[in-house]
Amino acid sequence: MQIRRGKRSGAPTLDEVDAGIIDILRQNGRATNQEIAERMGVTPSTVSARLKRLDESKAMRVVAVSDFAAHDYNILIAVGVKVHGRDSKAVAEDLAALPEVFSVSLMSGPYDLEMLVVLREFDEIRLFLIDHVAAIPGVSALNPGIAADIVKFEFNVAPL
Amino acid sequence: MIAPRLDDLDRKIVAALGLDARVSNRQIAADLGVTEGTIRTRLKRLQQEGLVQFTVVTDFRMAGSPNLVMMGIHADPGRVSALAEDLSAIEEIGCVIVLLGRYNLMAMGLFKSVEQVDDLIRARIKTLPGVRDVEVSTAIHSFKYDVRMARITRPKPLDD
Numbered sequence: 111m112q113i114r115r116g117k118r119s120g121a122p123t124l125d126e127v128d129a130g131i132i133d134i135l136r137q138n139g140r141a142t143n144q145e146i147a148e149r150m151g152v153t154p155s156t157v158s159a160r161l162k163r164l165d166e167s168k169a170m171r172v173v174a175v176s177d178f179a180a181h182d183y184n185i186l187i188a189v190g191v192k193v194h195g196r197d198s199k200a201v202a203e204d205l206a207a208l209p210e211v212f213s214v215s216l217m218s219g220p221y222d223l224e225m226l227v228v229l230r231e232f233d234e235i236r237l238f239l240i241d242h243v244a245a246i247p248g249v250s251a252l253n254p255g256i257a258a259d260i261v262k263f264e265f266n267v268a269p270l
Numbered sequence: 271m272i273a274p275r276l277d278d279l280d281r282k283i284v285a286a287l288g289l290d291a292r293v294s295n296r297q298i299a300a301d302l303g304v305t306e307g308t309i310r311t312r313l314k315r316l317q318q319e320g321l322v323q324f325t326v327v328t329d330f331r332m333a334g335s336p337n338l339v340m341m342g343i344h345a346d347p348g349r350v351s352a353l354a355e356d357l358s359a360i361e362e363i364g365c366v367i368v369l370l371g372r373y374n375l376m377a378m379g380l381f382k383s384v385e386q387v388d389d390l391i392r393a394r395i396k397t398l399p400g401v402r403d404v405e406v407s408t409a410i411h412s413f414k415y416d417v418r419m420a421r422i423t424r425p426k427p428l429d430d
Contacts, residue, residue: 136326172327180316
């Protein structure tokens with residue numbers, strides 16, 4: 111059984127050359143077209159054309175990922191949010207507008223919404239949860255957990 | 271208070287590469303009014319310190335439109351560190367966080383079917399020594415997710 115239906119059409123297909131280019135970029139996203147071409151045994155213009163096509167189809171992106179610490183975000187909290195008397199989607203949109211919210215998703219589970227929040231100092235937890243989040247209409251319960259250690263964090267698939 | 275680990279120029283360089291890390295050093299140098307060598311040196315330092323990484327992010331559609339599944343794991347306190355390692359070793363799990371408060375560990379992954387989720391939790395997580403209970407929650411929709419920020423747990427070796 112598929113968890114989610116729909117949105118399945120329109121995914122571009124990749125051939126071996128595309129897959130090879132993506133593989134090299136996974137190792138080194140800043141490899142030049144010339145370097146990729148040499149390793150693949152194709153011309154730099156082929157690499158350039160393929161990358162342009164992949165970019166236009168929004169199949170993938172080469173991104174610069176910076177560590178939370180680079181932004182002085184020393185605290186990560188995972189917060190379950192229960193919603194009452196208001197559409198959870200509207201609450202999610204209000205939460206998404208807060209800059210401290212790193213991710214927010216509509217869930218099927220014990221909580222209506224789950225969010226990951228990044229903060230700089232411990233005092234900001236109270237400010238964020240009690241002054242900002244609790245003030246959003248519809249928020250009926252909050253269950254925060256503080257990250258003591260991020261052991262693995264590899265998300266190479268995302269909505270682009 | 272720890273001093274910021276990125277200065278103004280570092281931040282501008284990272285922002286310039288954000289959602290398109292294929293921009294050349296020459297282009298960034300011209301846009302920011304500094305030399306190409308400065309850009310190269312800065313990027314090398316940021317990568318070596320594990321503050322910035324360049325990687326390929328694939329769109330949800332290319333991966334078969336999977337759903338994010340969150341697993342809240344209640345475990346024996348003495349087994350938490352060992353379990354964090356065990357869970358990290360599971361390929362399908364993209365994120366493992368040692369959590370204080372809600373449960374002992376939070377694990378997340380992207381899955382295409384409920385059978386796949388069941389197999390993982392029933393046969394491979396609940397069988398791990400020290401796991402007492404697993405709370406499962408499935409994302410229906412993601413409202414916000416910033417691919418440009420993460421915890422870089424394993425900096426990639428530099429080519430040059």
